[in-house]
Amino acid sequence: MSASMPQTYPGDALLPGEDDVDALIRGEHADPFAILGPHADGEGAIVRVYLPHAVAVDLLDRAGGKLADMEPSRVPGLFVQRLERQQPYLLRIRWAEGEQVTEDPYSFGQLLGEMDLYLFAEGNHRNLGQVFGAQCLTMEGVAGVRFAVWAPNARRVSVVGPFNGWDGRRHPMRLRHPAGVWELFIPRLAPGEPYKYELLGQHGILPLKADPVALATEAPPNTASRVASPLAHDWQDDTWLQQRAARQGADAPLAIYELHVGSWRREGGEGGALLNWRQLAERLIPYVIETGFTHIELLPIMEHPFGGSWGYQPLSQFAPSARYGSREDFAAFVDACHQAGIGVILDWVPAHFPTDAHGLARFDGTALYEYAHPFEGLHQDWDTFIYNLGRTEVHGFMIASALHWLREFHVDGLRVDAVASMLYRDYSRNAGEWIPNRHGGRENLESIEFLRHLNDVVKTEAPGALVIAEESTAWPGVSKPVAEGGLGFDYKWNMGWMHDTLKYMGQDPIHRRHHHDLMTFGLIYAFSERFILPLSHDEVVHGKRSLIDKMPGDRWQKFANLRAYLSFMWTMPGKKLLFMGGEFGQWREWSHDHELDWYLLNYGDHQGLQRLVKDLNRLYRQEPALHVQDCVPAGFQWLVGDDRHNSVFAWLRWSPTGYPLMVVANFTPVVRHGYRIGVPSGGQWLEVLNSDAEFYAGSNVGNAGGVIADDLSSHGQPHTLTLNLPPLGVLILRPE
Structure with a gap:
């Protein structure tokens, strides 16, 4: 030749x-x-x-x-x-x-049905976690994995992984017009295989991308998605699910223990390995039962690349973090909580996502999941991208993520993070750094529509589940039904109450008379929404100090102040949330890299604080007056709200039937002898809780277990109690 x-x-x-x-x-x-x-x-x-x-x-x-x-x-x-x-x-x-x-x-022929593609493009596909991503199934009698990914502006998309040497020439996918979805069935591929997508954008090959709808991932710092078989857990929580709507209603006790899975406890103590979900179940569930909380709330457990974000910068909105085990492990954890009578709430983040190259950022070479313009698409506070929820596919993607956790894993509620940043286009932006809506206003109409749609869909698709807003502005109707013009959330965090009361408690008692209104102002708007009173993780980090360390005075006064403050909180209208460590007086600020300082429970004052929280939770659950009318004005009545000179407050909590409870708080270290307060009924009033009791490491000033009312009117009531008010203490009394 x-x-x-x-x-x-x-x-x-x-x-x-x-x-x-x-x-x-x-x-x-x-x-x-x-x-x-x-x-x-x-x-x-x-x-x-x-x-x-x-x-x-x-x-x-x-x-x-x-x-x-x-x-x-x-x-x-x-x-x-x-x-x-x-x-x-x-x-x-x-x-x-x-x-x-x-x-x-x-x-193999076309894989996805036309209805799947239509619903996805419309933003109404509720089951993306069972259709998109990597799905283990049988095609024409052949077992394998069907891949599907949305990338409408890519010129070519391939599935890559160890099974093909990460070579994008081996498994290029089919594009389904006009939805912009790429699909491919790879025979004989097994669960557990790592994979990513290789995309050819308009200007060349992009960094390998993890699957937006991955059901499982590699453990960080590795970033690949993993093929996951369908969840095979045998659920045993029917009784819980049948009772859930009643257990989580506005008239039910809701005491939430917020925790970060990686730092509540570690294997072997400080510096040890992370607990997996099954180990956590063995240790956490008995503790939650012992301390009396009704629910746990987990900082985001969706897979996230950077542990220091605490999960608030997730990249896998359908995958539990591989740090703590498999999907089946997480399902078993939720099931075990339910069988023990404990609800599970997840923090969920639809407001923004991180800029990591393997994630959603410029997924197909264009601003696909995010807004293109930085005035809309870049969150300056967190250096993250903002979801373009006005795009139907992104809107539907996030709705499907929410439903995935509620239905696939039987989760009882989602706390939606950073709602305030979603509602306003000028959130944390200077003049000239934001783009008005189509009416020229500052409201983010697309996000508002998304939140309303989310709340309506959850009520239909996951009956009895909660959606809770972390929202810090005066936006009206956050927990008002969508049909009545509200956003439709079940509850809203009362951030104003938290900031005001923590500011008051941080004052030296001698100065509290000048800040008296901080403790009463919250009652002006307490029933404008259905509120949760939160003492969350955000209040014990970044130099804000732990709860116990925020309190003024010497060691004894710090503990007395915190006992009084928690007693005040538990007897105020609103559901309760406390971040881990607050229940026993963790001194250090919370660190996601270290477990809580459990050794502190060797000391009497820390034990006393924990005992108080247990008893507050017990009372809150047992006494209808403390929870049945948490969200309506009829459940609360001031008796003494203006005694700023003595820093004393007194109020009644009412139930629709049965007796009221009276609460008296003295926020000075001075014993108030013979303090007279009007009450609605005569006879014996029992002292059912005294935060200054010796049992809680207090000074044991009180009223010997009870007081007989005088037939003397006071404070608009027909009878009067004459009480000894303990220093920095709270009393709870009820008629015998």
Whole structure:
């Protein structure tokens, strides 16, 4: 053969046109199914496979019998063969390191149904976690994994992983017009396989991307998604689910223990390994039962690349973090909580996502999940991207994420993070750094519509589940039904109450008379929303000091102040939330890298504080007056709200039926002897809790367990109690 003559191969005659071949080799072909796989012609079917680095390929029938050797072509790795008729076949691929037998991914037809694509494009696909991403299923009798990913502006998308040497030429996907969704079925792929997507954008290859709808991931710092089999947990929580709506209603006791999974406890103590979900269940559930909380709330456990974000910068909105075990482990944890009578609430973040290259940022080379303009799409406070919830596909993606946790894992509620940042286009922005809405206003109309839709959908799709807003502004109707013009949340965190009362408690008692209104102002608006009173993780980090360390005075006074403050909180209208460590007086600020200082429970004052929280939770659950009318004005009545000179407050909590409770708080270290307060009924009033009791490490000033009312009117009431008020203490009394 002349040196000038190009070498020819037997398979060259069955190749498609030069442009198609060149595009395939360069990894730029937008429709690999037009070239690869079986294609009928007048003489049977032409089969083409592109397997770079393959030594040889045989065609077998489904029983394993040999049909033919595939012919090499002038393109290394591109093999062809004509079959006499269309028929199912297998590929026997010989690699340098061994032999592989598999079905041809390009022999399968379209995978996703038209309805799936229509609902996705419309923003109403409620089951993306069971359709998109990597789904283990059987196609035409063949077990494997179906991949589906939205990337409408990509020129080519491939699935890559160890199974193909991370080579984007091996498994390019089919584009489904006009939804912009790419799909591919890879036969014989098994659960546990790591994978990513390789995308060719308009300007070249992008960094490998994790799957936006991944059901499982590698453990950080690795960033690949993992194929996950369908959740196989055998749920045993029917009784809980049947009772859930009643347990979580506005008239039910809701005492939430907020915690960060990675730092509540560690294996072997300080510096030890993270607990997995099953270990956590063994240790946390008995503790929550012992301390009397009704619910736990977990800082975000959706997979996130940076542990220091505490989960608030998640990148896998459908995958529990691999730090703590598998999906099945997490399901078992939730199930165990339910069987123990404990509800599970997850923090969930639809406001923003991190800029990591393997994540959602410029996913297909364009601003797909985020707004394109930085005045809309970049969150300056957190250096994160803001979801473009006005885009129907993104809107639907986040609705599906919320439902995924509520339905797939039986979670009882979502606390929606950073709602204030979602409501306002000028949130934390200077003049000239934000883009008004279509009416010229500052409200983010797209996010408002999303939140309303979310709350309506949850009520329909996950009956009895809660959606709670972390919202710090005066936006009206956050917990008002959507049909009445509200946002539709079940509860709103009362951030104003938290800031005001913590500011008051931080004052030296001698100065508290000048800040008296901080403790009463919250009652002016206490029933404008359904509120949760939060003492959350945000209040014990970044130099704000722990709860016990915020309190003024010496060690004894710090503990007395905190006991009084928690007693005040537990007897005020509103549901309760306390971050871990606050229940026993953690001195250090919370650190996500360290477990709580459990050794402090060797000391009497820390034990006393924990005992008080247990008893407050017990009373809160047992006494209807403390929870049945938490969210309506009839449940609260001031008796003494203006005694700023003595820093004393007194109020009644009422239930629709039965007796009231009276609460008296003295926020000075001075014992008030003979303090007279009017009450609605005569006879004996029992002292059911005294935060200054010796049992709680207090000074034991009180009223010997009870007081008999005088027939003397006072404070608008027909009878009067004459009480000894303990220093920095709270009394709770009820008629016998």
